[in-house]
Structures are given as C-alpha cells and as structure tokens.
Amino acid sequence: MLGLLALGLVAALVVFFVGSKSQDEQNSAASDPAGTATVTVTQQPSTTKVTRTEIETEVDQASVDPCSQDVMKAQNWNFERFAVNDCQNGWLIGGTPQTDAIGLYQWNGEKWQRYEADGETFTGFECYDFKSLRAQGAPEVMLQQVTECTTRSFPVHLTPEQPSCDGRNVLIVESVIVHPGEDADKEIAQALGRHSGAKFTNPGQCSSLRAEAEGGKVYPVYYDFGRDASAMCQRKAAIGGNGRTLNNSADFSDPCE
Known part of the structure; x- marks a missing residue:
C-alpha cells in the first residue's frame, strides 16, 4: 500500500516539473527580444511597398503617349500655331502650315526635339540621310514625307535664273508646285521640256511672284x-499664260489685260 502511494507521489511530481518547465520556456520566448517575430513582420511590408512603387513608376513612364494631345500642348514649339502632319513610333512631322517651318521631330523620352536636316537641295528644301534615319528606327511612312539628300550634280539648264525685279515683263507659262518629298528636279525639268527656250526662277524671287501655293513651293x-x-502680250495671245512685271511692290496685275 505504501509502495503504491509512493509511486503516485513520484508521478505527480514529474507532471508538475514538466508543466512548470514548459510554462517557463513559453514565458522566456515571449520576453526574449531576439526571438520576436515583430521585426520580420514590419520589415517585409516595407520591402514589398518599395518594390510596388518602382513597378508603378515604370508603368507610368511606359504609358506616356508622345503623340497625345496633353504631350503636344506641353511642348514649346516656338511657333504661333503648330500642326501635326504625322506622329508615330517616336517620330513626328509638323510645323506651321503653309510655311517653310515644317520639320521632322524625334521623341527623346521627355520631349520632342527638332531633327536637324542633313542638307538642303538647290531648290531650298531640307533633305535627310535616309540611311541614318532608318538606322534610328524612323518609319518608312515618315521617309515618304521628307526629301532625301543626293550627291548628283544638276544639269546647267536646271540652274534657276536670278532676274532683276526692275519692272521687266515676263510671260509665265507654267507654275511648278513642288511639295515636300517630291522630286523638284524632275518636275521642273519636265516643265522646261514642255516649253522650249523657257527659264525658271526660285519661288518668290520678286514679290510679284508667288512663293507658295497648295502647301508647296512655286x-x-x-x-x-x-x-x-507688246511682244509679251503678242506671245500670250498665241500660246496663253500670265503676263507679269517683276517688281517688289507685290503687284500681280497682268499688263496684257
């Protein structure tokens, strides 16, 4: 009987000490700063937030449409009015309508910048190195709207005259209108071929000559x-055309009428 009581007492003591040890370990873990989970919980959300912000910034930058109206309005074009002819893939053609201020622009990631022409034709149009433009990714549709620089020499008969604006009489038999991107040499040569012995001069050589019409140079x-x-009017009666005096008074009247 005494043996049974002794065994029961030992079992009770074992249970007591084991329970006490478990409770002490739990209390120790709760009071030990090195074991706290709070640092891990607060640090992780902070890292996640920064990553999300970076992603959102990248998305915002990628979503900017250079051709949008908001971007266009924010540009300092240095023109009283600016019209966009074409805009795509980071390239733009635009400027002031009915003037020489039509140019090629390239998006630099923040704003539109004027793409400097590589040269100028003898007829006064800006021209570009198409090989260089293609290497930079310019769309082919843009190349169709600008003039390509060439290295060919021009025949003597295509050299424009420089007549004096002194009131002399001329009979204009054709006005060649050349738009950007068109082959001015070819158009002028064909017109001279239709009028044997005729000459041509630059657009607006005198104020009595039109410089531009229908979006092109004349x-x-x-x-x-x-x-x-008198001789001019007789020739006009025979072949037609427009009589004009070359002057700087912007006088477009026809002396034969």
Missing part, C-alpha cells in the same frame, strides 16, 4: 521679254 517657268510689253 517655281515659275517663264519667257523674259525685258521692257517689251
């Missing part, structure tokens, strides 16, 4: 009669 093809207005 190259007058004409016969020069000097001071002989």
Whole structure:
C-alpha cells in the first residue's frame, strides 16, 4: 500500500516539473527580444511597398503617349500655331502650315526635339540621310514625307535664273508646285521640256511672284521679254499664260489685260 502511494507521489511530481518547465520556456520566448517575430513582420511590408512603387513608376513612364494631345500642348514649339502632319513610333512631322517651318521631330523620352536636316537641295528644301534615319528606327511612312539628300550634280539648264525685279515683263507659262518629298528636279525639268527656250526662277524671287501655293513651293517657268510689253502680250495671245512685271511692290496685275 505504501509502495503504491509512493509511486503516485513520484508521478505527480514529474507532471508538475514538466508543466512548470514548459510554462517557463513559453514565458522566456515571449520576453526574449531576439526571438520576436515583430521585426520580420514590419520589415517585409516595407520591402514589398518599395518594390510596388518602382513597378508603378515604370508603368507610368511606359504609358506616356508622345503623340497625345496633353504631350503636344506641353511642348514649346516656338511657333504661333503648330500642326501635326504625322506622329508615330517616336517620330513626328509638323510645323506651321503653309510655311517653310515644317520639320521632322524625334521623341527623346521627355520631349520632342527638332531633327536637324542633313542638307538642303538647290531648290531650298531640307533633305535627310535616309540611311541614318532608318538606322534610328524612323518609319518608312515618315521617309515618304521628307526629301532625301543626293550627291548628283544638276544639269546647267536646271540652274534657276536670278532676274532683276526692275519692272521687266515676263510671260509665265507654267507654275511648278513642288511639295515636300517630291522630286523638284524632275518636275521642273519636265516643265522646261514642255516649253522650249523657257527659264525658271526660285519661288518668290520678286514679290510679284508667288512663293507658295497648295502647301508647296512655286517655281515659275517663264519667257523674259525685258521692257517689251507688246511682244509679251503678242506671245500670250498665241500660246496663253500670265503676263507679269517683276517688281517688289507685290503687284500681280497682268499688263496684257
């Protein structure tokens, strides 16, 4: 009987000490700063937040459409009015309508910048190195709207005349209108071929000659009669055309009418 009581007492003591040890370990873990989970919990959300912000920033930058109206309005074009002819893939053609201020622009990631022309044709148009433009990713549709620089020399008969604006009489038999991207040499040569012995001069050589029309430059093809207005009018009666005096008074009147 005493043996049974002794065994029961030993079992009770074992249970007591084991329970006490478990409770002490739990209390120790709760009070031990090195074992706390709070640092891990607060640090992880902070890292996740920064990563999300970076992703959102990248998305915002990628979503900017250079061709959007908001971007266009934010540009300092240095023009009273600016019209966009074409805009795509980081390239733009635009400027002031009906003027020479039509150019090629490239998006640099923040704003539109004027793409400097590589040269100028003898007829006064800006021209570009198509090989260089293609290497930079310019769309082919853009190349169709600008003039390519060439290295060919121009025949003597295509050299524009430089007549004096002294009131001399000329009979304009054709006005060649050349738009950006068109082959001015070819158009002018064909017009001269249709009018044997005729000459041509630059757009607006005198104020009595139109410089532009229909969005293109005007190259007058004409016969020069000097001071002989009568001979000019006789030729006009035979072949047609427009009589004009070359002056800087913006006088477009026809002496034959």
